[in-house]
Amino acid sequence: MPRTTTPKRRTPRQARSKKTVERILNAATKLLAHEGLDGFNTNRIAQEAGVGVGSVYEYFPGKDEILEPIINRLANREAETILDLLSRNENRPLESIVWLVVKRLSELYLEHHDLYVALRGVPAFRSSIGTRPSEQQVLGKIRALLQKNESKLHPIADIELTAFTLFHLVESLTYQTIEQGADRWPLERSVEEIVHAALRYIGLTPGPSSTILSNEADKAAKD
Amino acid sequence: MPRTTTPKRRTPRQARSKKTVERILNAATKLLAHEGLDGFNTNRIAQEAGVGVGSVYEYFPGKDEILEPIINRLANREAETILDLLSRNENRPLESIVWLVVKRLSELYLEHHDLYVALRGVPAFRSSIGTRPSEQQVLGKIRALLQKNESKLHPIADIELTAFTLFHLVESLTYQTIEQGADRWPLERSVEEIVHAALRYIGLTPGPSSTILSNEADKAAKD
Amino acid sequence: MPRTTTPKRRTPRQARSKKTVERILNAATKLLAHEGLDGFNTNRIAQEAGVGVGSVYEYFPGKDEILEPIINRLANREAETILDLLSRNENRPLESIVWLVVKRLSELYLEHHDLYVALRGVPAFRSSIGTRPSEQQVLGKIRALLQKNESKLHPIADIELTAFTLFHLVESLTYQTIEQGADRWPLERSVEEIVHAALRYIGLTPGPSSTILSNEADKAAKD
Amino acid sequence: MPRTTTPKRRTPRQARSKKTVERILNAATKLLAHEGLDGFNTNRIAQEAGVGVGSVYEYFPGKDEILEPIINRLANREAETILDLLSRNENRPLESIVWLVVKRLSELYLEHHDLYVALRGVPAFRSSIGTRPSEQQVLGKIRALLQKNESKLHPIADIELTAFTLFHLVESLTYQTIEQGADRWPLERSVEEIVHAALRYIGLTPGPSSTILSNEADKAAKD
DNA sequence: GATGAATGAGCGTTCATTCAT
DNA sequence: GATGAATGAACGCTCATTCAT
Numbered sequence: 015m016p017r018t019t020t021p022k023r024r025t026p027r028q029a030r031s032k033k034t035v036e037r038i039l040n041a042a043t044k045l046l047a048h049e050g051l052d053g054f055n056t057n058r059i060a061q062e063a064g065v066g067v068g069s070v071y072e073y074f075p076g077k078d079e080i081l082e083p084i085i086n087r088l089a090n091r092e093a094e095t096i097l098d099l100l101s102r103n104e105n106r107p108l109e110s111i112v113w114l115v116v117k118r119l120s121e122l123y124l125e126h127h128d129l130y131v132a133l134r135g136v137p138a139f140r141s142s143i144g145t146r147p148s149e150q151q152v153l154g155k156i157r158a159l160l161q162k163n164e165s166k167l168h169p170i171a172d173i174e175l176t177a178f179t180l181f182h183l184v185e186s187l188t189y190q191t192i193e194q195g196a197d198r199w200p201l202e203r204s205v206e207e208i209v210h211a212a213l214r215y216i217g218l219t220p221g222p223s224s225t226i227l228s229n230e231a232d233k234a235a236k237d
Numbered sequence: 238m239p240r241t242t243t244p245k246r247r248t249p250r251q252a253r254s255k256k257t258v259e260r261i262l263n264a265a266t267k268l269l270a271h272e273g274l275d276g277f278n279t280n281r282i283a284q285e286a287g288v289g290v291g292s293v294y295e296y297f298p299g300k301d302e303i304l305e306p307i308i309n310r311l312a313n314r315e316a317e318t319i320l321d322l323l324s325r326n327e328n329r330p331l332e333s334i335v336w337l338v339v340k341r342l343s344e345l346y347l348e349h350h351d352l353y354v355a356l357r358g359v360p361a362f363r364s365s366i367g368t369r370p371s372e373q374q375v376l377g378k379i380r381a382l383l384q385k386n387e388s389k390l391h392p393i394a395d396i397e398l399t400a401f402t403l404f405h406l407v408e409s410l411t412y413q414t415i416e417q418g419a420d421r422w423p424l425e426r427s428v429e430e431i432v433h434a435a436l437r438y439i440g441l442t443p444g445p446s447s448t449i450l451s452n453e454a455d456k457a458a459k460d
Numbered sequence: 461m462p463r464t465t466t467p468k469r470r471t472p473r474q475a476r477s478k479k480t481v482e483r484i485l486n487a488a489t490k491l492l493a494h495e496g497l498d499g500f501n502t503n504r505i506a507q508e509a510g511v512g513v514g515s516v517y518e519y520f521p522g523k524d525e526i527l528e529p530i531i532n533r534l535a536n537r538e539a540e541t542i543l544d545l546l547s548r549n550e551n552r553p554l555e556s557i558v559w560l561v562v563k564r565l566s567e568l569y570l571e572h573h574d575l576y577v578a579l580r581g582v583p584a585f586r587s588s589i590g591t592r593p594s595e596q597q598v599l600g601k602i603r604a605l606l607q608k609n610e611s612k613l614h615p616i617a618d619i620e621l622t623a624f625t626l627f628h629l630v631e632s633l634t635y636q637t638i639e640q641g642a643d644r645w646p647l648e649r650s651v652e653e654i655v656h657a658a659l660r661y662i663g664l665t666p667g668p669s670s671t672i673l674s675n676e677a678d679k680a681a682k683d
Numbered sequence: 684m685p686r687t688t689t690p691k692r693r694t695p696r697q698a699r700s701k702k703t704v705e706r707i708l709n710a711a712t713k714l715l716a717h718e719g720l721d722g723f724n725t726n727r728i729a730q731e732a733g734v735g736v737g738s739v740y741e742y743f744p745g746k747d748e749i750l751e752p753i754i755n756r757l758a759n760r761e762a763e764t765i766l767d768l769l770s771r772n773e774n775r776p777l778e779s780i781v782w783l784v785v786k787r788l789s790e791l792y793l794e795h796h797d798l799y800v801a802l803r804g805v806p807a808f809r810s811s812i813g814t815r816p817s818e819q820q821v822l823g824k825i826r827a828l829l830q831k832n833e834s835k836l837h838p839i840a841d842i843e844l845t846a847f848t849l850f851h852l853v854e855s856l857t858y859q860t861i862e863q864g865a866d867r868w869p870l871e872r873s874v875e876e877i878v879h880a881a882l883r884y885i886g887l888t889p890g891p892s893s894t895i896l897s898n899e900a901d902k903a904a905k906d
Numbered sequence: 907g908a909t910g911a912a913t914g915a916g917c918g919t920t921c922a923t924t925c926a927t
Numbered sequence: 928g929a930t931g932a933a934t935g936a937a938c939g940c941t942c943a944t945t946c947a948t
Contacts, residue, residue, distance in 0.1 A: 030911065030912095030948095031910095031911070034911080034912080050360070055937080055938060055939080056938080056939060056940075057937085057938075057939085060914095065912075065913085066912060066913040066914055067913085067914070067939090067940080067941095068911095068912065068913055068914065068940090068941080068942080069911075069912055069913075070940095071939090071940065071941075072910095072911070072912075076939075076940080077938095077939065077940090131360070134357070134360075134363060135358050135359075135360060135363075136358075137273075137354070137357075137358060140357060140358075140416070141416065141417070143413075143417075144417065145417070168437075172422070172426070174421075175418075175421075175422055175426065175427070175430055176430070178418060178421075179410065179430050179431070179434060182409070182410055182413045183406060183409075183410060183434060186405070186406075186409030186410065186413060187402065187405055187406060187409065190366075190405045190409060193363070193364060194364065194366075194367065194368070195398075195401060198397075198398075198401075199395070199398055203395070203398065204398070207398055207399070207402050208402070210438070211402060211406055211434070211438040214391075214437040214438050214440075215433070215434040215437050215438065217437075253928090254928085257929090278920085278921055278922075279921075279922060279923080280920095280921065280922085280931095281921095283930095283931090288929080288930085289929060289930040289931050290922090290923080290924095290930080290931065290932095291923095291924085291925085291928095291929060291930050291931065292928085292929055292930070292931095294922090294923070294924080295928075295929070295930095299922075299923080300921095300922060300923090476927095476932065476933095477931095477932070480932075480933080496806070501916085501917060501918080502917080502918060502919080503916085503917075503918085506935095511933075511934085512933060512934040512935055513918090513919080513920095513934085513935065514919095514920080514921080514932095514933065514934055514935065515932075515933055515934070516919095517918090517919065517920075518931095518932070518933075522918075522919080523917090523918065523919090577806065580803070580806075580809060581804050581805075581806060581809075582804075583719075583800070583804060586803060586804075586862070587862065587863065589859075589863075590863065591863070614883075618868070618872070620867075621864075621867075621868055621872065621873070621876055622876070624864060624867075625856065625876050625877070625880060628855070628856055628859045629852060629855075629856060629880060632851070632852075632855030632856065632859060633848065633851055633852060633855065636812075636851045636855060639809070639810060640810065640812075640813065640814070641844075641847060644843075644844075644847075645841070645844055649841070649844065650844070653844055653845070653848050654848070656884070657848060657852055657880070657884040660837075660883040660884050660886075661879070661880040661883050661884065663883075699907090700907090703908090724941085724942055724943075725942075725943060725944080726910095726941095726942065726943085727942095729909095729910090734908080734909085735908060735909040735910050736909080736910065736911095736943090736944080736945095737907095737908060737909050737910065737944095737945085737946085738907085738908055738909070738910095740943090740944070740945080741907075741908070741909095745943075745944080746942095746943060746944090
């Protein structure tokens with residue numbers, strides 16, 4: 015019978031429960047990446063997770079709600095990676111920071127390529143890009159960086175809009191590059207181009223030095 | 238039963254056939270815009286088109302193949318609009334051209350908002366952005382414009398990559414703006430910001446004159 | 461996926477369609493009688509009807525709506541049988557008429573015993589006893605008979621209430637008799653007792669003659 | 684997995700056990716009344732009872748066996764109420780007794796309306812009406828009353844059958860009245876009509892005095 | 907004894923596709 | 928060519944029951 019009420023599901027507190035939730039989420043994520051949205055069905059997820067379908071519904075109210083944590087996990091991991099990068103490198107010149115971010119982002123998109131591709135098919139995912147809490151933090155950092163470097167940049171009329179534009183410029187171009195440009199140019203070239211676009215947008219001059227800097231910064235980022 | 242073989246369907250040559258195809262395509266497009274991918278099923282399409290399901294399969298091998306022409310139509314209309322804009326204004330300064338393009342694009346995305354949103358859920362659509370023949374023409378025009386204005390721009394190492402980046406920068410940011418930024422900033426502001434990003438990327442300075450120019454250009458575009 | 465919208469189903473106009481609907485309804489009825497409400501599931505019905513499940517949903521919006529016509533058919537057949545009986549015998553004394561009705565009803569309940577038992581498990585069936593159009597006609601006839609024989613009966617304060625009570629007295633007792641009394645007393649004895657209860661309720665004296673009359677009437681009813 | 688074998692469950696002897704059984708039964712009853720047969724599932728019952736599902740199966744072999752005691756409880760309470768009424772009023776005229784019984788019964792059905800409605804959906808409940816031990820006692824009392832008043836009544840050929848018919852006449856009509864007649868006539872009117880039917884069936888004349896008697900009897904019944 | 911996480915058969919329903927007419 | 932009735936695999940989800948802890 016179809017769902018008519020919105021059942022409450024238990025929040026895993028016990029060790030066993032947590033493990034099961036983890037198994038389900040991992041299986042669902044893997045399935046999503048490997049087979050796309052088509053293979054993403056509850057029976058398949060359960061099978062892949064090695065649990066009964068019932069167990070899936072023990073922890074998730076429905077299919078859509080399994081996507082949610084997958085999306086959040088990914089978005090959080092992404093945002094935290096960037097946030098961490100920004101913290102560790104906040105004293106570097108903005109040029110280096112942008113470069114580091116784009117590089118890191120492109121690596122992330124490359125690593126989880128299939129997952130990102132599948133998720134772009136989910137309206138909830140697309141429409142929430144840049145609005146999730148963790149991403150809001152990133153936007154906050156971007157605003158702070160813009161303000162800190164104000165004197166070196168083009169005059170900014172609306173910092174919210176500038177941050178929004180910068181964020182999506184980097185995000186979209188990087189995704190697009192991984193999705194379509196990957197086999198046309200070496201990743202480093204694409205990354206460099208996105209960095210140029212971003213820097214020029216805010217008024218910085220991407221010098222050839224950026225490459226030099228980046229090598230140095232690259233090492234630093236690994237610490 | 239799901240499809241197992243890949244049957245060939247006739248290409249409509251007769252007048253009546255063409256009309257039927259048209260009806261199907263129109264119904265499918267309307268359905269897609271109004272109800273999203275969920276309402277997009279062959280029975281509904283046939284019903285809405287006022288033909289039998291069988292007729293749908295007379296002209297289209299399967300469901301996915303109905304999407305194809307819808308995607309192409311939209312992309313072509315978009316590309317042709319831009320192409321036309323470029324032809325009519327090729328003697329204007331590049332600044333004005335970019336401004337006109339972004340403006341026109343944002344209008345198109347706004348007008349067909351639901352359709353674009355639905356199509357972004359289709360992998361085939363997303364992955365083909367910028368690769369369809371009509372868009373290739375646009376990319377060609379972009380390359381030509383870049384070359385023509387070479388002296389005024391940043392030095393361009395790889396014109397293909399620059400055109401690709403410029404194209405996607407404009408496309409992605411405009412879509413993103415319509416999807417998410419529409420209720421945060423007035424459309425003109427968003428458009429202006431995207432124009433700035435595009436111009437600065439290639440080395441032009443977006444002056445306040447752009448606004449003045451644009452009014453004039455706006456009229457010109459209507460001719 | 462569960463039902464979210466309320467789809468319109470085609471009303472069978474064509475010959476083939478009608479046949480399919482008939483097959484489904486017959487299979488569903490048989491299934492209901494033989495296996496009770498437990499065996500009454502759409503897949504089983506389709507199988508038993510020799511059609512695909514999809515065909516069931518082609519003609520019925522959902523499972524519950526298959527029960528409706530089964531209920532109505534049965535109730536209509538019952539009401540029409542009684543109505544017919546009343547028409548054919550309206551000039552007989554009321555005693556005979558009541559006797560004929562109870563007899564016929566008990567035969568019907570006996571014949572479709574399993575079906576009635578299963579349907580009593582359906583809230584919609586129970587709560588609508590006596591309220592369906594065809595039964596309303598029977599109630600109308602009962603009122604007419606009561607008025608026609610007014611002089612011979614107890615004074616009737618509220619004819620609606622009297623008819624209601626008479627109807628349900630006969631209906632309930634007859635059903636109860638078939639359900640539980642069938643193996644304790646011969647059917648004729650039970651019928652006689654119900655007739656007595658009904659006649660005495662309205663103020664008639666069930667004489668031994670009723671038995672004689674009934675034999676005669678019995679024949680008449682077969683014409 | 685559905686049950687395949689029929690496991691034996693312990694009968695609660697300990698105090699704690701009894702309490703648990705009680706909690707389960709109360710929760711199940713409440714659930715049945717409030718949500719109908721649909722809400723009556725073992726997980727819900729356990730949750731509502733504040734015990735684990737396992738505990739339910741500790742005391743009841745299966746779902747159906749939880750219904751049994753609920754049915755019996757209700758039937759017993761009903762029978763005992765009637766039995767008590769009969770004991771307290773055995774010296775009154777039969778007219779008053781019948782009136783009291785129907786009144787009490789209608790009150791009971793009204794009070795536990797939802798529960799009765801839900802239970803009528805259970806075959807086991809319907810088929811056992813009048814056959815449970817406590818109801819057998821009521822039937823015995825009815826027989827005794829009929830014999831005691833034999834001289835004032837119609838001659839009774841088969842006292843078993845008369846008692847059976849009287850019992851079900853009252854039971855069925857009263858239930859029907861609560862289920863369907865409640866909003867068409869005031870309860871008192873319906874009760875009066877049922878009393879008339881019952882009295883006339885056995886040969887008593889329901890006088891207007893019954894109303895007077897009843898007021899007096901009403902008080903008596905409260906003692 | 908008690909628990910509740912886990913199970914999975916099975917249900918209601920959808921919809922891409924076929925094919926007899 | 929056109930139709931639309933028919934199909935059935937497959938999906939999302941429920942819930943009676945079990946059993947390791």
